[in-house]
Amino acid sequence: MRAHAFWKGVRDAVPLLGGYIPVGMSFGLIAVQAGFNVWIAVVMSLVIYAGASQFLFVAMLTSGAPLWLVIVMTLLINARHVVYGPNIAPWLTSSRWWPWMMHGLTDQIFALAHVRLPQMPEQERLGWFAGAALLAWISWIAGTAFGGIAGAELTQRWPMLESVLPFALPAMFLVLLTPRFTSRLWAVTLITTMLVAAILALAGIKNSAIPLGALCGALLFYVLKSTTRFEEVKYG
Amino acid sequence: MDNATGWAIAAAAVGTLLLRVFPLIWMRHHLQQKSDVNAVENIPAWLSVLGPTMIAALLGVSLVPGHINASTVCATVVGSVATLLVWRWQKSLGWPIFSGVVVYGLVVYLGAYFL
Structure with missing residues (x-):
């Protein structure tokens, strides 16, 4: 693993801190308020490491839902992750470390890796991924610990931080997605996907919005592709 | 933490890890069977469409x-x-x-x- 590639990954993942730390803090705070010990919240962030499903896990346990249902719902929310690994597989080397690295394959790391891995030499990819995934993981765990220990006081003192820093996530997705607008076909597909996902999120089904929006977008891509009108026009 | 909660956390953690690891192992196996050289061209077309649309959906939600x-x-x-x-x-x-x-x-x- 190359040290400079590792640090390049760390540098690329720095914008994630703006989203991971405040949301991790919210999770730590909510878990403690729900009656969990801080260290249990930290262990959950350490081993489950999937934001939305952790919130659901705590909420369902607190409401007295049966454990099997809590586990099934957690895994259903995380089911969208099944398409992430295969999508970046062509750019992964033969190292045996890769399957273990997949613990760090969150939504944001996937989006980052999907764009960055193809741009770098093969020998740098493992180090880069390790650096980016490790920083994101540590920030999520640290955010949870902070939130559990001092979340209430911190959000009371700086209420703006909690509402402003998470904008780093849409800003990052925007930067990663913009170069994909290479043709009219992709532009229509991606804009429609965004709108469908946003509308579903506004309708209150935020967890299903990502896979459903992506599926609608993929279907639209194939429908449009079958009409010759959309095949010709390409941007710069 | 009671034992049941501990087992639930462990099950959710292992399940989530498997959701992330197994599809990758399957795809690597699939690519090895096809060819080592043109890995990008050998991934199923639907998957290469679903990648960018997943990022677009993440953007829409966020x-x-x-x-x-x-x-x-x-x-x-x-x-x-x-x-x-x-x-x-x-x-x-x-x-x-x-x-x-x-x-x-x-x-x-x-x-x-x-x-």
């Missing part, structure tokens, strides 16, 4: 503010435009995101007073 009001909606639009403008100028990752967050924060801050 653009919806946690607390929706005139200030956060306005900040989302202005912050996104600022991010895109700085990206056009810099073509990098860090500065456009940093600028977007700063502009978003400013609009939310000003909105708290004027809107």
